[in-house]
Amino acid sequence: MSDAPPPAAVFGLLSDEIRVDILEAIAVAEAETETRSSGRTELAFSDIYERVDVDNTSKLSYHLGELVGPFLRKTDAGYSFTHAGEKFVRMILADNYEHLPAFDPVTIDGHCMYCDSTELEASLRFQFFIVTCRNCERALSGHPIAPTLVRAHDGDELVDRVASKMALDYRQIRNGLCVACTGDLSTTVIDTEGLPVEDIHSFLVRDECNHCLREYNGPMAYGVAYHPASIAFHWEHGIDLSTRGMWELHEFAAQWTAEQLSDDPAEYRVVLSHDSDELRFYLDADARVTRTERVRGRTVD
Ligand SMILES: [Zn+2]
Numbered sequence: 518m519s520d521a522p523p524p525a526a527v528f529g530l531l532s533d534e535i536r537v538d539i540l541e542a543i544a545v546a547e548a549e550t551e552t553r554s555s556g557r558t559e560l561a562f563s564d565i566y567e568r569v570d571v572d573n574t575s576k577l578s579y580h581l582g583e584l585v586g587p588f589l590r591k592t593d594a595g596y597s598f599t600h601a602g603e604k605f606v607r608m609i610l611a612d613n614y615e616h617l618p619a620f621d622p623v624t625i626d627g628h629c630m631y632c633d634s635t636e637l638e639a640s641l642r643f644q645f646f647i648v649t650c651r652n653c654e655r656a657l658s659g660h661p662i663a664p665t666l667v668r669a670h671d672g673d674e675l676v677d678r679v680a681s682k683m684a685l686d687y688r689q690i691r692n693g694l695c696v697a698c699t700g701d702l703s704t705t706v707i708d709t710e711g712l713p714v715e716d717i718h719s720f721l722v723r724d725e726c727n728h729c730l731r732e733y734n735g736p737m738a739y740g741v742a743y744h745p746a747s748i749a750f751h752w753e754h755g756i757d758l759s760t761r762g763m764w765e766l767h768e769f770a771a772q773w774t775a776e777q778l779s780d781d782p783a784e785y786r787v788v789l790s791h792d793s794d795e796l797r798f799y800l801d802a803d804a805r806v807t808r809t810e811r812v813r814g815r816t817v818d
């Protein structure tokens with residue numbers, strides 16, 4: 518068991534304007550320092566004192582002492598961030614603790630997997646970027662989004678950024694790394710028999726973080742669609758999947774198949790086709806790709 522203080526006591530230490538100012542000042546000083554190639558800058562007490570509006574050195578010393586441990590590390594050379602200090606100060610500087618700014622729903626390109634409509638709409642709901650079909654009104658995709666992204670971009674530009682981020686995130690997830698905390702994921706393959714997506718996808722993949730409890734869901738074929746072999750395959754056919762959101766993959770789903778080859782241990786095969794070319798993926802019980810196979814100029818049986 519960890520002998521670390523409880524979270525409420527740790528985060529309670531930040532309930533003080535001077536301490537938050539200290540963390541921000543260290544981040545600003547780090548950014549202004551030229552020699553930070555190895556990623557760690559240690560800031561001397563006197564440098565922090567120059568940058569923070571505090572009455573006297575003993576007061577600064579007291580507040581620094583409170584931050585050392587959970588948020589700052591202290592060596593003879595000075596002060597630097599711990600992981601928690603780093604995370605917290607980046608969130609503050611990017612204003613990501615604020616609510617999402619307003620965003621008017623926009624019409625976007627894509628393909629509804631339920632009704633084939635191409636009339637899709639992107640909107641924000643709570644902290645999620647949601648894509649819905651205007652025709653059948655079903656939700657097609659949802660992805661968490663940071664306020665800073667919505668403040669920096671709007672309209673089509675925002676949609677493009679979210680699509681790229683989604684593709685990147687899902688590739689990381691299928692490599693077994695949680696996007697939120699980089700912890701390990703536990704994977705479950707779900708047979709879609711009896712589910713609303715039964716006719717479109719044979720298998721869904723659920724990845725759950727063993728540490729922070731975040732959960733990710735996606736069709737098995739979409740997981741391999743972001744695999745480097747698929748990115749290369751589609752690139753050769755004039756399609757860049759690396760920047761496409763999941764709602765943009767639905768237009769291909771009808772040509773993609775996923776089937777279970779064996780039971781114990783479980784093995785799956787996903788086939789992505791384009792024209793008469795095929796790319797076959799073999800996946801293990803955790804839906805990780807074990808090998809791939811290219812078949813040129815042959816139609817799917
Ligand atoms: Zn629809």
Ligand SMILES: [Zn+2]
Binds near residue numbers: 695698699700730
């Ligand atoms: Zn996690």
